[in-house]
Every structure is written in C-alpha cells, then in structure tokens.
Amino acid sequence: MGSKILIVGACGQIGTELTFALREKYGNDEVVASDIKEGNQELMESGPFEVVDATDYQQLERIIEQHQIGEVYLMAAMLSATAERFPMKGWDLNMNSLFHVLNLARDGKISKVFWPSSIAVFGPTSPKNNTPQVTVMEPSTVYGISKLAGERWCEYYFRKYNVDVRSVRYPGLISYKTLPGGGTTDYAVEIYHEALKSGAYTSFLQEGTTLPMMYMSDAIRGTIALMDAPAKNIQVRSSYNLAALSFAPEEIAAAITKYLPDFKINYEPDYRQEIADSWPASIDDRQAREDWGWEHQFDLDRMSKSMLENLREMLSLSR
C-alpha cells in the first residue's frame, strides 16, 4: 500500500478546494485528483488527474494500485435536489461508490477514508434547533436516506473490520471557486453571483427558511483537521455534526446589501422548499469541538465580504 492521497469527485464544489488545499499541504504529486469527467484546468494541470467512474470498483482499484494510494477522500455524490429527480441513480452513485471504497479499505488496499455526510440525514421529526449529534433521524429525501445508510455502514466497517473511516455532516457550503450542483442550499451561492451580475436574485427558498451553512475555507480546514486527528480522539465513526452559521434568505440578502446597497431579493419557492423544510435550522456540534478541536472562523458578514471580493475578481466585474 502506498501513501498518496486520492480524491474521487475532485472537480466538484468541495473536491476542487480540497484538492488545492491537500496539494499545498503534501505536495502536488502526492495528491491524485479524479472525477467522472475533466474539470477545472488549474486542478488538472497542477498534479496527477485521472478520469474515474466512482461506481466502477475495477477502475478505483486500478488507480489506487497504479498511484500507490493510501488515503481516499470520496467526494462524488448526487445532492439532494437532483437525487429527488433521479432517485435510483442517486442511490446507486451514493451507495455503490461508498461500498467500493470501504471494501478497498477492509481488504487492506488503502488505510484511511474520508466520506462526507450531510445535515440531510435529519428529517421532519428531528429537533429543528440545535439538532443533537444523536437524535431521531427519519430523513425524507433520497439523498438523506443514502447519507444515513452510508453513516451506518461507515460505523459498521469500523467496528467489524477496523476501517479507519472519518466523516462530517456538512451543512450548506458556500464557495466562489466552483459552483455547487443540485443541492437545496445552492441558493446561498447563486445569490452572490446574481448580486454582482444583475443586482437582484429570485430565491427558490421562502423568506424565513433558516438552514445551517458554512464557508468553504472552514469546511476544508475542518475536513483536514478531522483526518489529521489521532484515531483515539475519533469517538464518532458514523459522522460528526459540524456547524458554523445559520441564516435565512433575507439575512444573507441583508449581509449583501451592506456591500451592494441596491441589491434586491424576491421569492419564488419551488420543490426544494419541501426539502429545506425537512432539515434542521441549526446544529449542535459540541462533540466535534471536544473530540478534535473543530472551530469555525467565518461569520455571515466576513463570509459575504470574502465572497463578493473574490467573485468580483473572478468574474472581472466592476460593480
């Protein structure tokens, strides 16, 4: 077994920034990026890149052997909104890719796995505010069901086969480098793009829909901190609650208005409202803070400033 890192789903919203961060930490050649298709040019050129279908065990095994991989970050997934439209495809991708990676670890071909879960594991019967680490979990979306099942399998593989698998329940993630795709929290990224491009945004979630969110740089720091933590500190082998901010569309709009005073928001809720309504408004992440020192850095205002500055530069806008 080698010692390099493989990121599966490296061209997605989290994968892109995780790849850059891990290459910075360990060196470009130590981190192999892979995705179902080519993506970000800089990502593909700054280190090894492979086209890999995460649902194909043989392809994963070949890349792991060829590049002498020791750790896998499995970031490929179908998110909540898309999985509601393609339930079987979502289930197949989210579950089969996880089984392949867990089985590769069980069989001694890799030594460590990161797999992302989500606040979507909670459902309408879970406590809505300050949702605890351990509580009622009856997710009502395909995505949430796949993540909850995945969490149970992670814990099972740890207990039965001693697989070193680590996971967090990401809230909605906000970033400027790569757009999210197919999630219910995507509005909180789109809103910054539209604020700069047109000065207005039509939200697909209703006013008052408070959801847990986090800036991407916090999410990446947290992910790497969890993977770096001594195994004895990792008390949760299903997935850790992880929190930073909670806000509703009108609150993010107000934060944007501080920098773009003419910005306007209006509301046309669609099928994603029902998904958002089934999720928590805020999360209790004390266990992550106690076990491995999780701490977030960005609040809504600091995040909005950073998003607008970086996007303005990326999109070369003068607004």
Ligand code: AKB
């Ligand atoms: C989604 O909206 O589906 C994701 C998530 C919260 O897991 N961003």
